Amino acid sequence: MYFQQFYLGCLSHASYVIGAGGIAAVIDPQRDVGIYIEDAVKHGLRIAHVIETHLHADFISGHQELASMTGAAIYLGARAGATFPHVPVRDGDEIRFGNCILRFLETPGHTLESISILVTDTERSPEPYAVLTGDTLFIGDVGRPDLAPNHTPQQLAGMLYESLQTKLLTLADEVEVYPAHGAGSLCGRQMSAERSSTIGQQRTSNFALQAKSKEEFVQLLTAELPERPGYFALDAELNRSGPTPLADLPIPDALLAKDVLALQQEGVLVLDTRPSGQFGGAHIPGAIHIALAGQFASWAGRIIGLDHQLVLVAEDRDAMLEARTRLARVGLENVAGYLDDGMTAWFREGLPVEQVPQLTVQDLRREIANIQVVDVRQPGEWQQGHIAEAVFKPLPKLTESLDGLDREQPVAVHCKSGYRSSIASSLLKREGFKNVMNVIGGYDAWKACDFPVVEATSITVA
Numbered sequence: 357m358y359f360q361q362f363y364l365g366c367l368s369h370a371s372y373v374i375g376a377g378g379i380a381a382v383i384d385p386q387r388d389v390g391i392y393i394e395d396a397v398k399h400g401l402r403i404a405h406v407i408e409t410h411l412h413a414d415f416i417s418g419h420q421e422l423a424s425m426t427g428a429a430i431y432l433g434a435r436a437g438a439t440f441p442h443v444p445v446r447d448g449d450e451i452r453f454g455n456c457i458l459r460f461l462e463t464p465g466h467t468l469e470s471i472s473i474l475v476t477d478t479e480r481s482p483e484p485y486a487v488l489t490g491d492t493l494f495i496g497d498v499g500r501p502d503l504a505p506n507h508t509p510q511q512l513a514g515m516l517y518e519s520l521q522t523k524l525l526t527l528a529d530e531v532e533v534y535p536a537h538g539a540g541s542l543c544g545r546q547m548s549a550e551r552s553s554t555i556g557q558q559r560t561s562n563f564a565l566q567a568k569s570k571e572e573f574v575q576l577l578t579a580e581l582p583e584r585p586g587y588f589a590l591d592a593e594l595n596r597s598g599p600t601p602l603a604d605l606p607i608p609d610a611l612l613a614k615d616v617l618a619l620q621q622e623g624v625l626v627l628d629t630r631p632s633g634q635f636g637g638a639h640i641p642g643a644i645h646i647a648l649a650g651q652f653a654s655w656a657g658r659i660i661g662l663d664h665q666l667v668l669v670a671e672d673r674d675a676m677l678e679a680r681t682r683l684a685r686v687g688l689e690n691v692a693g694y695l696d697d698g699m700t701a702w703f704r705e706g707l708p709v710e711q712v713p714q715l716t717v718q719d720l721r722r723e724i725a726n727i728q729v730v731d732v733r734q735p736g737e738w739q740q741g742h743i744a745e746a747v748f749k750p751l752p753k754l755t756e757s758l759d760g761l762d763r764e765q766p767v768a769v770h771c772k773s774g775y776r777s778s779i780a781s782s783l784l785k786r787e788g789f790k791n792v793m794n795v796i797g798g799y800d801a802w803k804a805c806d807f808p809v810v811e812a813t814s815i816t817v818a
């Protein structure tokens with residue numbers, strides 16, 4: 357039997373190909389599905405089954421495009437209410453191909469329609485050796501219970517407790533666990549960096565499974581729920597109704613600098629995807645900066661939402677195409693074009709630029725009495741330690757809470773390493789802050805220099 361995990365770091369997302377007897381099943385495909393088709397061809401497999409463990413909220417799935425390209429059937433939990441042709445599955449339903457048996461378990465909680473999939477290789481054993489847990493059970497965490505529209509987080513957490521206790525935790529300790537997300541995903545809170553585990557390891561080490569009762573579990577899961585990005589509900593709905601095939605989305609137009617300026621004046625957003633240093637050096641006034649690295653797509657969805665038309669500024673055309681694919685993976689499809697020849701074209705026209713000076717932590721320390729310092733990390737990071745002079749304004753809510761900051765005075769923004777703070781710097785520039793600086797290397801660099809910090813404190817959002 358063939359089993360392969362595909363991990364997409366940009367979205368902390370894991371998908372799977374399972375093959376046997378010349379047939380393959382793809383579980384939770386990402387939107388650009390070429391990798392599965394190539395993989396199946398390479399291993400002499402025909403993709404006949406596409407399975408969604410639930411209607412994903414954090415990305416647009418490639419289930420329909422993959423099914424239309426291969427003729428595969430789509431399988432989804434019966435409670436999904438999906439409007440495209442699919443096989444609704446219930447507890448105990450099975451798919452068999454070659455020596456592989458995939459048996460479905462309904463495991464509601466993260467969402468109502470969530471399913472897990474037991475994987476049996478009959479050559480190896482008549483018992484399942486692995487379980488694909490979707491967003492029901494992660495490595496080190498469980499799925500967040502606040503994404504389904506018609507149920508309270510408490511109701512969903514209660515269902516999740518039952519799913520875990522009566523289904524997944526009844527499996528043998530050696531059964532391998534393969535989730536749909538890893539560390540950094542917004543579908544949970546404390547996911548480990550590991551990509552797989554076993555039921556036995558999770559039984560003893562997963563924080564959410566240590567609760568002694570259903571009440572304690574519900575309390576644990578519903579206290580201090582993380583931010584729920586606005587695009588989540590839209591993505592889930594697109595996945596329910598069936599997204600546009602990626603191949604049908606237009607390629608962005610190459611635009612002259614004056615065309616970009618004209619579009620921007622009509623309300624189109626300029627998204628600059630170059631590295632922080634380049635953005636800081638010179639950028640189009642009003643541009644939002646999200647570097648094409650790290651969790652680019654997830655931040656784009658959270659900061660921009662799905663409503664805006666975009667023009668891209670990229671290092672080159674390849675980077676622009678990569679950005680466009682990553683944006684489409686979360687449902688940001690409306691890309692009008694890109695600045696042909698990048699900032700060189702902008703300079704050629706003599707158009708105005710703005711800058712975000714890149715500040716070292718040594719400079720920050722020296723000047724700290726004269727600068728407003730903004731820490732845009734997450735509450736848990738702030739709580740573990742922060743710079744005494746900093747005000748805490750987590751990036752997802754930054755522009756909603758600018759009280760206490762003076763737009764006329766210099767402001768230095770930092771995060772852990774400099775990625776999120778560059779996004780934040782661009783947002784502050786758009787909000788009219790005159791002198792915004794990005795701290796290179798962020799809190800990690802500050803700590804590495806042994807500069808003073810305040811450790812382990814309670815959370816107060818300024």
Ligand SMILES: [Fe+2]
Binds near residue numbers: 411413466543
């Ligand atoms: Fe999810």
